Structure formats: C-alpha cells, structure tokens
Amino acid sequence: MLQAQLLQRKTTKVFKAFCDDTRLEILELLQSGEKCACVLLAELEVGQSTLSHHMKILVESGIVHARRDGKWTHYSLDQAGSEDATQLLKSLTTIKTAADKKYEEGCC
Amino acid sequence: MLQAQLLQRKTTKVFKAFCDDTRLEILELLQSGEKCACVLLAELEVGQSTLSHHMKILVESGIVHARRDGKWTHYSLDQAGSEDATQLLKSLTTIKTAADKKYEEGCC
DNA sequence: TTAACATATTGACATCCTTCGATATGAGGG
C-alpha cells in the first residue's frame, strides 16, 4: 500500500537503480560521459516516457545527476552519489567484529 | 514472461539482494556473525516460508553463504561475494576517461 | 520405521514495477 512504500528505506531506493536491465544500459552509456536524454533515447529500445521514468529513478537514487540546459536535459554519473552507494553496500556487508560478541553457537 | 527473466543480467540479481526491507534486516542481523535460520526467524516478523524465500535470493546473489549442519542451516555474509558486488557497483558508476573520447557536445 | 523438527517448495493473492500511448508542461524560434 501507499504507506508501506513511504516507509521503505532509502537504501532500497538506492540499489533499485541497479535492478533493471534498461537502467544498467543507461549507466553504461553514461560511463563515456554526460549525455542528453535524446541521445539516450536514440541508443535504447524504449519509448520516451519509459526513459523519463528510468531517469527519474536514477536521479532520485543519487547515482545520476541531471543538468537542465534549455529544452534539453543532460545526464551524467554522480560520483558523490555513487561513492555513497558503494559505502552503503560495504557497510551492509561488513561483519562487525564487536568486542561484546556472544552466544555465537546458541542455535535454537 | 519466463524468457525475459532468464535473459535478465546477473547484475540485477546481485543488487536485488539489497532492494527489500526484510533482506536488509537480515543482512544487518548477519553483521554480528553467522546465524541459524531459526534465529533469524525469531528476530524477524515474517513467516518461515517467507524467510526461506529471502534466504534463497540472498544466497543466489552471492552476498550470503549457507552452511548446512544437520537439520540446521547457518547463514553468514559472504565476503568474496560482497567484494564482487562492490566492484560491480564501482565499475558501473565509474566514468571511463577513454582516450578516444569524442562528440561530447553533439546533442540531437 | 516412526515421530518430531528445520527448512524448502507450491499455489494463491495482493502489491509493486515496467512499459506503452496519450497528454501535459515548458522552453525556443518564427
């Protein structure tokens, strides 16, 4: 429901950027530098509204930066946002060797 | 359709591990060390079949390692898989400063 | 072998996500 989505963690939003084939293609296109939406549209096999939807997700995740220039919007990889995502991934998957570790073998 | 899922990139599978609140909770629980499924089940507010479903996704993404011990299954963060995911994220978001960069401003 | 327990799988249902076509918004040029 609506409420559930609002309560969803920001973290899931970040990683959803990488969970769709079309978005991965977009990221790969942006690896060679900033690109206009119309250029991305020409390279991809999706409709214009679909591209707009994906760009919104990418921008809101912080992975991509949007720069408006007149009628055009130029997109580029956001290095700061990407670094944040990397740190987030690392912290999620790092084992905390806490001093107060206990009950390790107490299963069931 | 079925075909579409089969053709989906392995990359999306990896990052889907981080795209659900319950799975993030599981990862956080595993940060303090290996844990039995029954322990995870006690800590989370989901049914047993749901937990099993999430553990399968986490294991198949490479982020979590499963160790079978009699009736019990112990899960832990897979450091190698996590490192792979981090590298994947980095490579997806790194700008390639290619020597043959060109047509930078050629929009539309 | 049977019973009890831990985990996995199945089927059903609701929600979420991707996609499209149609339309709205917004900017520039004539």
Next chain:
DNA sequence: CCCTCATATCGAAGGATGTCAATATGTTAA
C-alpha cells in the same frame, strides 16, 4: 502569440515480487 521540440506525467495493461498457509523434503532421535 502560436508552433515545434524535449521532457514529464498520467492511466492502463501485464509481468514480477513479497507474503502467507499448506504441504513436501530431509534430518535426527526415539
């Protein structure tokens, strides 16, 4: 002020995902 172009938003359709209850599988102990 209109017209055109670039992008965004809306509404609908279908596919993917998360969840549960029920059941299956597999392991240990009696």
